Amino acid sequence: SQTIHQWPATLVQPVGSPLSLECTVEGTSNPNLYWYRQAAGRGLQLLFYSVGIGQISSEVPQNLSASRPQDRQFILSSKKLLLSDSGFYLCAWSVRGTQLGNTIYFGEGSWLTVV
Amino acid sequence: QQPVQSPQAVILREGEDAVINCSSSKALYSVHWYRQKHGEAPVFLMILLKGGEQKGHEKISASFNEKKQQSSLYLTASQLSYSGTYFCGTDQAYSGAGSYQLTFGKGTKLSVIP
Numbered sequence: 428s429q430t431i432h433q434w435p436a437t438l439v440q441p442v443g444s445p446l447s448l449e450c451t452v453e454g455t456s457n458p459n460l461y462w463y464r465q466a467a468g469r470g471l472q473l474l475f476y477s478v479g480i481g482q483i484s485s486e487v488p489q490n491l492s493a494s495r496p497q498d499r500q501f502i503l504s505s506k507k508l509l510l511s512d513s514g515f516y517l518c519a520w521s522v523r524g525t526q527l528g529n530t531i532y533f534g535e536g537s538w539l540t541v542v
Numbered sequence: 543q544q545p546v547q548s549p550q551a552v553i554l555r556e557g558e559d560a561v562i563n564c565s566s567s568k569a570l571y572s573v574h575w576y577r578q579k580h581g582e583a584p585v586f587l588m589i590l591l592k593g594g595e596q597k598g599h600e601k602i603s604a605s606f607n608e609k610k611q612q613s614s615l616y617l618t619a620s621q622l623s624y625s626g627t628y629f630c631g632t633d634q635a636y637s638g639a640g641s642y643q644l645t646f647g648k649g650t651k652l653s654v655i656p
Binding site: 459461470471473476478517521523527528529530531532533534535536 | 644
């Protein structure tokens with residue numbers, strides 16, 4: 428069965444510090460990969476998605492970036508965090524090429540507090 | 543195009559029923575329902591693909607209308623464990639046709655009280 432792991436689970440970072448969140452998927456190959464952000468009490472905002480190694484699509488212009496160095500690894504980064512970057516970050520995956528709809532499966536999430 | 547969910551919030555007593563709606567102005571390829579408990583990641587509940595489809599998951603079921611523009615999630619005889627925020631996610635094509643993402647509604651917060 429497929430599993431998705433992301434880490435760290437929680438982190439508190441000062442403004443202006445860098446960020447790296449990592450996510451890996453097991454039990455599947457060639458997945459679509461996603462990074463979402465959810466502000467407190469708010470909906471799901473798609474930040475980036477990737478359909479293959481090195482292929483990144485950005486949905487929201489910001490000081491965040493994403494990379495996919497391996498097929499099942501997705502990394503979210505920032506060089507300098509802003510207070511507004513605080514939130515719940517979710518990595519997710521879906522099966523590529525299926526006709527069954529783009530069901531998205533989420534990782535456990537990472538709570539980021541920028542102070 | 544973001545689907546519209548209603549209501550935004552609902553409070554139920556244990557044993558009561560609720561309906562959550564998800565609507566789009568355009569025909570959809572599929573509708574996905576998720577539940578998110580406080581402080582946790584959203585969990586996939588079910589997917590509906592066909593117009594007129596109905597699907598169940600324990601005491602939680604859903605329907606997709608014939609025009610594929612509206613889906614409803616039905617929670618019957620609600621339990622405390624049903625509390626959370628329910629999201630619908632929609633797509634207008636499958637990934638093989640170049641659609642790679644779901645568009646999520648803003649969510650419906652469901653609170654079940656004793």
